[in-house]
Amino acid sequence: MSYNNILTNSKEGICIITINRPKKLNALNQETITELHQAFKEANDNSDIKVIIITGSGEKAFVAGADISEFADFSVEEGEHLAENGQTLLFDYVEHLSTPVIAAVNGFALGGGLELAMSAHFRIASDNAKMGLPEVSLGVIPGYGGTQRLPQLVGKGRAMELIMTAGMIDANTALNYGLVNHVTKQEELLPVCEKIAWKIMRNSSVAIGAAIHAINANYKDGVDGFKVEIKEFGNCFGTDDFEEGTSAFLEKRKAEFPGK
Structure with a gap:
């Protein structure tokens, strides 16, 4: 454009x-x-x-x-x-x-x-x-x-x-x-x-997006940033990036994050 x-x-x-x-x-x-x-x-x-x-x-x-x-x-x-x-x-x-x-x-x-x-x-x-x-x-x-x-x-x-x-x-x-x-x-x-x-x-774009959301939550009135962090932390376990990141760590290789 x-x-x-x-x-x-x-x-x-x-x-x-x-x-x-x-x-x-x-x-x-x-x-x-x-x-x-x-x-x-x-x-x-x-x-x-x-x-x-x-x-x-x-x-x-x-x-x-x-x-x-x-x-x-x-x-x-x-x-x-x-x-x-x-x-x-x-x-x-x-x-x-x-x-x-x-x-x-x-x-x-x-x-x-x-x-x-x-x-x-x-x-x-x-x-x-x-x-x-x-x-x-x-x-x-x-x-x-x-x-x-x-x-x-x-x-x-x-x-x-x-x-x-x-x-x-x-x-x-x-x-x-x-x-x-x-x-x-x-x-x-x-x-x-x-x-x-x-x-x-080099890192997971999905996890980075979740981290941005959790950090910003701390600065919103009426929002419990710790609860947002807990929720986003849990959500990460359901992502392909988490599967790849943990597998790469255990297999001692560089992670190739799919971004989803």
Whole structure:
């Protein structure tokens, strides 16, 4: 499928989705959000794709924020719909995909850009990355999950400070905060992400999807994550991947997981 604002490239089990609006520093508009949803859905539905990497084109920005020109004149109702639709279509959707999603954060990841990166399962940053949620400087708050995911990742106090000051942090500070897992040189960013993706792909995709579900359950109000873990653990016993994984272990050979 062809897109106006993103590029997709799939090879050897990895799908790289690149937001491609360099003149706008890859800012998210509604069309881009819709295209990203479709690209993530296609990758997740493709049994040959085992890991998805999301990044931004060029050297300046992962995503510099939302396209403010689209909603500067919105009413209260329109603003609420914008946040709800965006969260449902993209940010919550990405977080709950059964296919692992790695955010390769190159350059600026601000506002909706950082919110997109935080919706991924984990993040790798280039050493020139700058991250922040500057929404309060515009008289609004993060609306794509930023007030929820940032405290989960860095703690309440640091999240409060970052959001209230509308400030930016560099890649090494983000690493210290636990916002990103690794920092690397910009030219090594995608190769490092792909190296991690290869490590992931050695394992059962069915079990990884179950693990994602169980981990995310811990962050849902009214859901007992331990019970979800027990259920998913039990479900694994009924899969071909479990049969292959245990047989390979006992036979002292490398597992060849069928992914079902």
